[in-house]
Amino acid sequence: MNLSAETEEKVMFDDIASMLRTFEEKRENLMPILQEIQEKYRYLAPPALEMVAKRLGLSSCDVYGVATFYNQFRFNPPGKHQIKVCLGTACHVRGGDIILENFERKLEIQAGQTTPDREFSIDRVACVGCCALAPVAIVDDTVYGHMAPSKVEGVILGFEIEKERKEREKQDSESQE
């Protein structure tokens, strides 16, 4: 298990290294590079930031300083299912914080964190562009409008049932072999 995580990381860093070679050594490429890494691997691992700094001839604290300035970047891997709760103005006045709290309570993590099994992570976002449906939460790519605290449980339960079903299928197919 640990080994596979390690090899996974190695593949990621090799891949980032070859991607970096396609960029010129120009400071203006910093943000596009960080965005591309995040887009592909969903977070910026500290060694990746070092690699970027080296490639662009910047100090790593400079790169770190820029990366931490912007809300878009995260530095720990997100969960398999990313829960984003909208706390934009419209969602706030319709009780978005109560929705957030319910997710936090149910998953026993805070916004910005990932569950220990890496299944779920919770983030707060500001206005996702469907204020008319406030309060809104986005799980993976599905937008849930008119959220209610009581719907939170259902959403998470849905994923858990799905996961169990998959595991059972896997066991079944393994036992058949």
Place this chain on the structure above:
Amino acid sequence: MNHKSKEKLLEAFASIKTEAEKRFEKIKGDSNQNIFIGMATCGLASGAIEVKRAFEEALAEQKINAHMISVGCFGHCYAEPLVIIDKPGFPPILYHNVTPGKANLLVKAFLRDDDPVFEHVLGAMEENELIPTVMEFPRFSQEKRVVMAKCGLIDPEDIYQYIAQGGYSALAKALAVDPEQVIFEVLESGLRGRGGAGFLTGKKWQFVQDAEEKGKVVICNADEGDPGAYMDRAILESNPHQVIEGVAICAYAVGAKRAIVYVRAEYPLAVKIVQKAIEQARELRLLGKGILGTDFDLDIRVFQGSGAFVCGEETALIQSIQGQRGMPQPRPPYPAQTGLWGKPTVINNVKTLASVPPIVEKGGKWLKEIGTKKSPGTAIFSVVGDTVHAGLVEIPMGVTLRSLVFDICGGVPNQKKFKAVQIGGPSGGCLPEQFLDTPIDFDSLTEAGAMMGSGGMVVMDENTCMIDVARYFLDFTQHESCGKCTFCRIGTKHLLDTLERITKGEGRDGDIELLEGLSIDIKEGSLCGLGKTAPNPVLTTIEYFRDEYEAHIQEKRCPAMMCRALTAYYIDLDKCARGCDACVGSCPTESIFTTRDRKKAIDQTLCVKCGECMTACPSEYDAVRKVSPPELAPKIERPEEG
């Protein structure tokens, strides 16, 4: 431009236009039946994908030949998913809140059997004798669409649809005249920047045109950081070409060969659609080298902003493109003198640039006929919150807040009382009822203490606590302060801490004065607009809702019953039905227990005040009550186990 090359240019455009019209006819197909379905963010969130699939299945099943055209946001978000069906023999008809079931019904009843199913119709899009038109509703008739005219009516991913409906002809027209004349028209129109501050667009362009230096740049600001506004995104997702055309005209007028559309990365759909639109325009030589056969070149690309509110500020935006932290810089020098890479730069908002093609097309004087003398043209608001017809509204400047909120958007739902409207996002303010007759334009709103800002507008009913709203915005600006100016960085933190204390019932005498004094200091001691305007939500709420602050501080009471530390829920035992347990399952913390006489009560130590039990309680009992201060809730002991 000499006569001959002018002719060549117009010919080049005419052939593109003919092609576009031909293709548009072909899209409509031989059947000539079209189903337009809104597939922008709000449509998708309301289930447009399922609706589209239902239409396709029903059409296949009934063997009916009709075209599905995916369009962008129509602005009527309250009624999504929206569908327009255009069938020969009928006017185009708009259907609202369409579900897969309704889609199936419409195919059978309307497309097959010619019955337009009146009960699901919102209105016809054209005058006719059969069906009342949407123009009978103020939400439609009192709007004036300039920027959003084509939003929701064309497929944003098909450049030909835009061209067939008159798109890019303004660019051709502009290229046929001198840059000076283009700037003259924009000046003449009196167009003011829609990014918030309302600076004269023509003047800004003139500065950059006058600059001697080479390498000028045009930047379209689509950072849209206000957490309650989404019109820039909707425009880019629904009609990106109008913005691109505006950028191209601007670049031609000021003499720039490079342009950047700065879109926030949180808007992946907008990024994708704009990129696609740029490619399509390049293929038709409406962008790139030698545009329409002239010697005007324009290279335009998308830069993804990484989500920092302050990066909407022009100097910070430039910093972030250059790969730096997005920190505002002192002005002067203005970007028009020294901007991106030190070159003269025009930065305009999405709406400003999208207003340009119609101005060039119809002349500067035409815009002046819309709106007010000092603020010509239209304003776009995302009206959300406690309002019936939430969505994007484009109105002529000068319409009063009252007609926007009550006539156009249908007022406050559930028979609640109107309390305030928050305009301009984190930089704006809350205006109470006595300001409802204020006309909406740059100067009147600023005078009232709010601000046009981003165009975010939140309608709030009597159940919204003004101190909580101020706290919300301060929480936002505090997070988003870049940290450069001490007053903005630390001052906003103190404002936030004080407001938090007040909402928790820990307010002290003198807090109001503290907030006011600090607000003024922050305004004076900050470099950029973020700090200068951050105290506005605090100052306006103190000015117009001082009694609410006093109730929190002195009586530890939240009159709107929103601050959770100052409220409590309880169950009225006289009303609670014995044996009913509708509320029990709704409670996320299992705080509801059964009393000795088999009624329900709330354990206040466990209650998180989410209000679910109140929703769950059957309306015939209506037993759940909310009170402030919390001591008003009767104390009921949980019976001993066993």
